[in-house]
Amino acid sequence: MSKSNLVLINQSTVIDSAIRVLDIEARAIERLRSSIDEQFVAATNLLLGCKGRVVVIGMGKSGHIANKIAATLASTGTPAFFVHPGEASHGDLGMITDSDVVLALSNSGETDELIAILPVIKRLGIQMIALCGRSESTLARASDIFLDGGVDEEACPLGLAPTASTTAALVLGDALAVALLEARGFTAEDFARSHPAGQLGRRLLVRIRDVMHKDDRVPFVTGSHVKISEVIVEMTRKGLGMSAVVDDKQQVLGIFTDGDLRRALDEAVDIHDTAVGELMTRQFVSIESEELAWSAARLMEEHKVHCLLVIDDRELVGALNIHDLFRAGVV
Numbered sequence: 001m002s003k004s005n006l007v008l009i010n011q012s013t014v015i016d017s018a019i020r021v022l023d024i025e026a027r028a029i030e031r032l033r034s035s036i037d038e039q040f041v042a043a044t045n046l047l048l049g050c051k052g053r054v055v056v057i058g059m060g061k062s063g064h065i066a067n068k069i070a071a072t073l074a075s076t077g078t079p080a081f082f083v084h085p086g087e088a089s090h091g092d093l094g095m096i097t098d099s100d101v102v103l104a105l106s107n108s109g110e111t112d113e114l115i116a117i118l119p120v121i122k123r124l125g126i127q128m129i130a131l132c133g134r135s136e137s138t139l140a141r142a143s144d145i146f147l148d149g150g151v152d153e154e155a156c157p158l159g160l161a162p163t164a165s166t167t168a169a170l171v172l173g174d175a176l177a178v179a180l181l182e183a184r185g186f187t188a189e190d191f192a193r194s195h196p197a198g199q200l201g202r203r204l205l206v207r208i209r210d211v212m213h214k215d216d217r218v219p220f221v222t223g224s225h226v227k228i229s230e231v232i233v234e235m236t237r238k239g240l241g242m243s244a245v246v247d248d249k250q251q252v253l254g255i256f257t258d259g260d261l262r263r264a265l266d267e268a269v270d271i272h273d274t275a276v277g278e279l280m281t282r283q284f285v286s287i288e289s290e291e292l293a294w295s296a297a298r299l300m301e302e303h304k305v306h307c308l309l310v311i312d313d314r315e316l317v318g319a320l321n322i323h324d325l326f327r328a329g330v331v
Helices: 011-035 038-048 061-075 112-123 138-142 164-184 188-194 199-205 228-238 258-266 293-303 322-327
Strands: 054-058 080-083 101-106 127-132 145-148 220-222 242-246 252-257 307-312 315-321
Touching: 011 145, 011 164, 038 101, 038 127, 038 145, 038 164, 054 061, 054 112, 061 080, 061 101, 061 164, 101 112, 112 138, 127 138, 127 164, 220 228, 228 242, 228 252, 228 258, 242 307, 242 315, 252 258, 252 307, 293 307, 293 322, 315 322
Parallel strands: 054 080, 054 101, 101 127, 127 145, 220 242
Antiparallel strands: 242 252, 307 315
8 A cells, every 4th residue: 555545543533442442342241240140150060060072162253252262161171172063064063972062152142054053962962051142042042051141232333243242252251261170170280281382381390300410411529528620520521510519328418510610710729639528519509309390490590590409318319500491491
């Protein structure tokens, strides 16, 4: 589009329009309070007791909302999937079993593609929840439970485009998902198992043992009598910027880090003649292998260190630094 064809919109007009939409949709959500009644409780109980999966159905804009509700249910502990009603008539009804529960969305309750498959759903004996805007509609009358998602007006000035009605349906779907989540005692760790690739999943699932250096990759020397020059060789070989100092039972006596080495050089310490026991840190921060990896990041930040020894029952079992946590996607 050329600059000559551009139409400049009055700023106050745009702002007024946007605020009007927000006000209308806020009122639509507020109206939903009356829908949280015994029917909502019945719907929650039905979904909670479902032996199969929740099949969420909707057409057009309601279909997009239905798809999102199915995804939210599935990620919060209620197995669910979306079925397009148009495709259902052409084979996808085979995806639905008599142990499932159908959650059907339609603002009018008269969507042709959805109404067409109601006889099959009823014939299979599948229980159905209708989330729509008209209690007297075909969909509402055919359902076992009716959730009123009706709105007084759409935010679209023409009253045509689904706007407030789809917002209301989405919010009711979220309310169902959260009610089910709480009823199941669904935890953050349960959520993480459904989202292993996300940062939240990694933070709640990845443990120190999964990211630490272990076996021959752990930097350590045996005995506090070992010369600092030998410790430097071990630190250089393992590349973690530190070395544990252990006894002959692998119990940790102390830690010697890059920082300790810098201080020794600043003080002109003879690294070939000085035992590590004279300069190692005996009071240090450590972590256990079963701790969550993000706990290591928190410890490092709190104590201003970039590496940790991993100690179980006083025995050295591993080591890690901040770069290991970055590679694991924990921080």
